[in-house]
Structures are given as structure tokens and as C-alpha cells.
Amino acid sequence: MFVHPFMVYALIAGTAVALAAGPAGYLLVLRGQVFTADAMSHVAFTGALAALAFGIDPRIGLAVAVLAAASVLGGLGNRGRADDVVIGGLFALVLGLGVLFLSLYSSGRSGSHGTAGVGVLFGSILGLDAQQTAITVIVVAAVLAGLALIGRPLLLATLDEAVAAARGVPVRVVGYSYLALVGLIVAQATQVVGALLVLGLLAAPGGAARRLTTRPGPAAALAAAIAVASIWIGLTASYTLPTVPPSFSITAVAATCFALAALPRPRTRKSTSPETTGTGTTETVRRAPASVPSDDQATARTRAP
């Protein structure tokens, strides 16, 4: 498998994107902003097609559109979280624009460009070259550094905005920067799994991690691990079965992880899952300074699927 350079590039770029998408997706799930990420992935589609229609590098269109979307979505609604109706309305508009650009692009050129839309929507991980892989790795490193920088205040602002604001955390700025980072990941992930399947790498590992542990640190690591595993297993599966597109196998693996984590378990223990009761959030609040390895009981709470 490693003989082919395109497989090596795909694995490197995929692993990098997954490393960033895991923790970012976990925070997304925690903040209840999965729909925002969904909207962003559609913005990414429109941005890429707009760039193609005007003859620019689609990656530039991707990055510009997604960052613009992050600032708009952060600006609407209070404290960097927009109402879901507003998000829905906006991205209906964005999709319409995407259709326009798609028709402009495919009617302006010869018929061979008709599949460009499909490529943007569903990704082309096996078509990456060395330069694109390098850019992806660099962007992901920047995103991870940014996440590490705003991680703690963001977590506090996520779990209790009022307390965070009282403690002097710039809640709005943190929310904005987080959305911008998510936008960068979406832009990179669009090239790997495609605009429509970005959610598979963001929501599924994050959701699975949230259902498996209530401690933020391990959960972020777990989400990254699930995302990376999805990429590796998915790529291997597509390599052995060439008819199965890699976007599908990657998403399928991530979703299987989520389904295993989300299955209702027999509640033999006292500590119930954080979803069923309201105590999950408060429990996490108490454990928010997770850098201190306090006790072994918390690790015992972490359940395997």
C-alpha cells in the first residue's frame, strides 16, 4: 500500500486533518454547534465552486469563504453562537449561490468539468500531491496550536458562559477564534473527504468521545484517536476494495464508532451516562481543570465501548 505515493500522501494528509478534527469536533459537540459546522461545510462547497467559476485556485476560495462564514456566524446571535433558524436561512442562501456557481462553471467550460462539483462535494483524498499535503500539514499544525492556546478559556466559556465572563474570559473573542479555527479545519477536510462529509470527521468522533468520557482532556484525545483510526481503516478498506470510494469508508468507520458509543448500555453502575441526566455538564464543570490528575476514580469512569 505504501508503494504508491498517492496513498502515502492521502495517509499523511488524512491523519493530519483527523488529528485536528477530533478535538475541534469534540468542542463542537460540547458547544452544541454541530449545525454551525454543517453550514460551514456548505459554505466551503460554495466557496470552492465560486473560485472555480472565476478561475481562481479553489483552495483560496475555500479558505476565504469559510473564514467569512465564521465571522458572520460568530457575529449573529449572542456570544458567538447563532440561532439555528438564522444558520439555516443563511446556508439555504449559500447553497443557492453554490448551485449558481456550479452552473456557471459547468456551462462555461466543456463537459469534462461537469464532475468538478462532485469532486468538491465528495472529496478526492487520493488525488493529493506533495505540495497540497505539505500545506495541509502546516495548516493543521497552526490550528492545533490555536486550539491549545484558546482551549482552556474556550472550555470554560462553553460550560458556563456567565462564570467565564465574570472571570474575565473574552467570551465573544474566544467564540470567534474557535469558529475561525473550525473553518480552517473544514477547508482542509473538504479536500480530504469532501464538503458534504466533513461532518463525518467532526461530529462522529466528537460525539463518540463525549459519550464515552466526561473528562475534557481524555475526550479530546479520544476523539482525535477515533478520527485518525477512521482515516486509516477507511483508506485501507478502499485500497483493498477499489469500488468503495474512500470518503464512504472513512465516514462509515467514524459513524460505526459513534453508533457503538451511543448505544444504550445496561445501567448497572451508579454513574449514568452524561446524556440521560443533566448532571453530565455540571460534573464536567467540576472537573474542568483537568490538567491536574486528581484521582483514579475519574479514569474508572471512562468506559470502553
Added chain:
Amino acid sequence: MSAPWWDPIAMIDQMWALPFMVNAFRAGTLAAALAGTTGWFMVARRQAFAGHTLSVVGFPGAAGAALIGAPVWAGYLGFCTATALVLTGPRGRSGSSSTPRQGTSRGDGAAVGTVQAVSLACGFLFVALYAGLLGGTTSLLFGSFLGITTGQVTFLAGVSLLVLVALALLGRPLLFATVDPDVAAARGVPVRRLDMAFLLLLALAVAGAVQVTGALLVFTLLVLPAATAQRLTCRPAAAVALSVAIAVLVVWTALTVAFYTPYPFGFWLSTLAFTGYLLAVATSRAGHLRHIRLQLHRPRS
């Protein structure tokens, strides 16, 4: 070829001389009525994300049906209802972001997002396996109003009738459960079963409307007219009527404009609907400001 723009009667005559445009108008009107009604409930219940996921599922539905040689409407119906059942699944309301207190532990959207990604991935897989369909992918996703048959219109009319009658029957308890689920549950309203029933109705509506607008843009018809109506009035019956009226108006205008311009129907649909929404936001803001100003002046005068 084109009729002058100042003569709408001649334009309509010209469009309706073509059978496919008549079918497009019929189907568009039915889809608008369907989406306007269910969309208002969706917006009121804050289930836009679930609604978007359901509408996206139309894509694997159609692709899967093409793959196994089943009729397309069966694919839409099967996939949409199956997804509705999965979303309401074992955890009950976990499929909806229904609580106004956003960011709380209930319903974080991860399940909905995962279902959406999987269904799209399935659609892509079906397309890849079918191999002959690739040119049709964009038309499945973004719809084409040119190829609507009379059979599809009949099917859509049946679905509309079913969904609207069911909504008329369930409307009151559903509204109660939407506004205050806890009190509704205390009064003996089966909140969970209503939740499931509503998602099923939404799935049916999407399965019907998706043929006109395509999988990605059916969401436009669901969310934008309803959001506009919600901005303009808070009385449920008036809002539903207004939402349907806006949806129908938007579809008719979009069909007409798309007929006379080279740009796609989906683009006009979403742009017109969004313009309407912006106008509604602007008027409601202005009204709100006037209201505040009046209240500020009242104690002095």
C-alpha cells in the same frame, strides 16, 4: 422568443403552453404548501438541523433506488422514513436540538450530524457503484424542475393530502408539546410519540418535495418561508398560512424567473426566499424600535 416583462399574462401564457412547465408549477405549488406547513412546525420546534438531515437523505434514497432498479419515489420514501425513525431512536428526543436552553447536555447534534454524513456517504457509494448515474448527481442534489412527470405530481398530491390531514389532526397537541413539552407531558400529551410522528411527517413532506427542489435545496423551502412568517407574526394559524403563502409565491416567482434567465432554479429559489426573510427581519426590527420608542415616550406624555 420571450414575452415582454411588463406583460405577465403573456408570460404565463407562454410558459403554460409547455406541458412540463404546467407540471412544474403544479408540483412546485404542492411542494410549497407541504414545506410551508411542516417547515413552520420545524422552525418552531427548533429542529432545523434534523430537517436538513432528513432533506439530505433524499440523495442516497434516489441513488439507492436507481442502483437496485426500484422506482425513485420508493427510494425517497424508504430512506426518509428510515432516517426519521433512527433520529427519534432509542434516546427519544436526542435527535432534536429542541431545548431552548442551547448548549445543555440534551441533544448535542452529534447524532444528527453523524446520520447526515453517513447518508451522504451512502449516496456517494451508490453513485460510485452504479457508475452510470454520475452525470445525474448534481440534478439529484440540486433538483431539476424540467423533468417532472404527471405521475410525480399525482404522487406529490397524495403525499400532501396525507401530511396535511395528519398535521391538521395532530396540530393542537403538537403545538402544545412544542411550546412547553413539560407541561404538555404533565397534561397527558404523548410528547415522545408526537415527536416521532412529527419527524415522520417531516420525512414524508421532504420525500414529496425533494423531487422538485433536489435534496440540498428542499431545506430552503422548509426553513426560509417559515422563518419569515415567524418574524412577522407569532399567532400559529396566521403564521402557518403566511408561511405557505410565502412559499408558494417564492416558488412561482423562482420558476418564472428561472424560465426566462439562464441561471438555475435553485439559485433563484434560495435567493428570493432569503430576500423575503431579510425584508421580514428589517420590518420586524423597525417595528420593534418604534415600539420601544413609543414605550419610552409614554411616561412623559
